[in-house]
Amino acid sequence: MSVLSGKNILLGVTAGIAAYKTSFLVRHFIKAGADVKVVMTPSAKDFVTPLTLSTLSKNPVYSTFYDKNEENELWNNHVDLALWADLMVIAPLTANTLAKMAEGICDNLLLATYLSAKSTVYFAPAMDLDMYQHETTSTNISTLERRGNVFIPPAYGELASGLEGEGRMAEPEEIVAFIQKDLTASLPLRGKRVLITAGPTYEAIDPVRFIGNHSSGKMGFALAEAAAQLGATVILVTGPSNEALHHTAIDRIDVMSAAQMYQTIHKFYGEVDIAIFSAAVSDFTPKVVSSQKIKKKTSEMQITLVPTKDILASAGAVKNNQYLVGFALETENELENAKDKIRKKNLDLIVLNSLQDKGAGFRSDTNKVTLIDKNFQIQEFGLKSKQEVATDIFNEILKSVHA
Template sequence: MLHGKKVLLGITGSIAAYKSAHLVRLFVKAGAEVRVVMTEAATEFVTPLTLSTLSKNPVLSSFTNDETGNSVWNNHVELGLWADLFVVAPASSNTLSKMASGQCDNLLTATYASAKCPVFFAPAMDLDMHAHPANGANISALQSFGNHLIPSEVGELASGLSGEGRMAEPENIIQFIEETLRAGLPLSGKRVLINGGPTYEAIDAVRFIGNHSTGKMAIGLAKAALELGAQVHLILGPTSQNLNRSGLTLERVVSTDEMHEAVMKALPKADIIILSAAVSDYKPAEVLTRKQKKSESNWSIALVPTVDILSDVGQKRTSGQFLTGFALETNNEEEYAQSKLEKKKLDLIVLNSLRDSGAGFGHDTNKVILFDRNKNRTELPLMSKDEVAVRIFEKINELHA
């Protein structure tokens, strides 16, 4: 949810400001671009140098910058328009009061008043200050404006008292923001099961049968599902591709049997299933435990069919589960794809042709045709696999409303 987002972090004068360095680090680790704006009081608790080093951006704390000897205006309007998210953490009682009443006597509150993006605030103050009716009224006012309260936590406070008023821990702030962002998305609450990449079938101790699939299409599909708010279970065959995102469970397998077992185990919890893996259709009838030595004579290997994962899922899925398969063909492409759609009981099939330049294994681009259960045909131009993934989910959302 935070990958690629522009996050403006506002830090106010609270002892909890020491946690802001960790919060910046977590935003950056999640793939966000972070800029920091501080009140003058906040600089007494954590240094701008620390935060600029972690965020890799200058830290702003006043309306003008005089470091060069020439006053340069720090444009609060541009800051507010730049951000995808404005997070005020910690939010002191003083700053909450200014935000609620519209006071703009510092760069942070002026930027807040100019922000067009979602605003999150995490109060941090001592027990009695937090419980004061005026503070409660300010929090309520900010929520009525559409701002998101990240609730304070209970624990030991700087005064030595124990109770509500601690700023939420940085990890909890990240989780709260991601869950809030995810809640309004089309696939919020949905579980998506995707498989991808090749499978390898062992011949002997060192050799295998495989194919040239890289898993790039599956990675694109997983990213698209996550951006739409889904929880994703991605099962990848042997490939160098990797993805590490909140909301993603990544499981790695090697053989078709292992892929089948992993898919069938995850199937009952899935709402949407997309089987894009290029699984091996055959495997050796017998696997040698040692390496077969080279000789002058021919070496024949008896092959037997592997389990048909797509057919098995088509037979065993429930009526509420949406199933998408892939077809990679070299001739009579559309005929074979439509036959596969019917035979394997799919809702949607994605056809790739190895005859299309820039499509198929190894490329960052793909050119596909979508056939759905309603006999509709949608041909897409050559585009990146990430873009193809987005278009596939547009079709799934259209059919799986």
């Protein structure tokens, strides 16, 4: 999953020859998971058609304040367009529109939308060599940067005039990479390593049977995606789960048993900044595992169980500046049992689940949690999707952990 996934991108297109590249730019944004709308200056339509960009973006393309061909002449609201956008990208940006942006001139829909923008605006100039080297161009670029806009430098190469030099609009894939890098640099967990456990463990009885639980891994996977979206590099150690990952910054390691999870956790634990143990690890495992399938010979069968290693307690015992989060699934004396875990296992935060709450717990897409920190400050949350719960958990973590 890209950092652009789920973002609303408003693409502004001005009347330069590089406008033909915007069809590729739209495709790259959509491939990265973004939703794209396009605003064009009227003259930009001479270089690339609105039909092309609307087909690729699957959204209407806007170029005038109202649709003259509509019977009721519907108004294209520049304020609504600006508020819709998570970020605005103007590419190509001609010298003419650059100067108007610097001076605050508002004589078309694109400029009105730019002046209404609340989100970050990226701009990628495209013009001939002499125009790009002119003093007013560098002054106008500096003005936009001083106001918080982000400059995507042009490339060096052959220009429309036949000259060779700076002025070519950056290639579409370069623009996307630039924006992704810029957005990642500002994420709160950039440079942090996060270790997360998820799912159940299966404790073998024989080659075909096991002791397990109903955990699906949904909560742990949601936490992994949330951490990656915040800029972290994530190691997800998961028991058997059908859940899928989407973000490329997550390294998934599959294990089966509690012993395998213990070994894997301690392989990486010393290298991470944050550890969140959301897996439903079996408390017991068979003392003896049969090498052959056990036959049904009598009406009763006994299996001797022995305790598994307490992964969370072992991590707390060797904690060295890691922010350690545990989960507690309780059925009685919930708050006291959760507080007791914080003390005994040296936790910074515990996430309390209750099987008493409808819609929470294993296999559900929702969860209802209470967060308790090491100072026993309590926050209760209503029933939410597990993605929203993951966000709440990281909002709490970010109060103590800084990039």
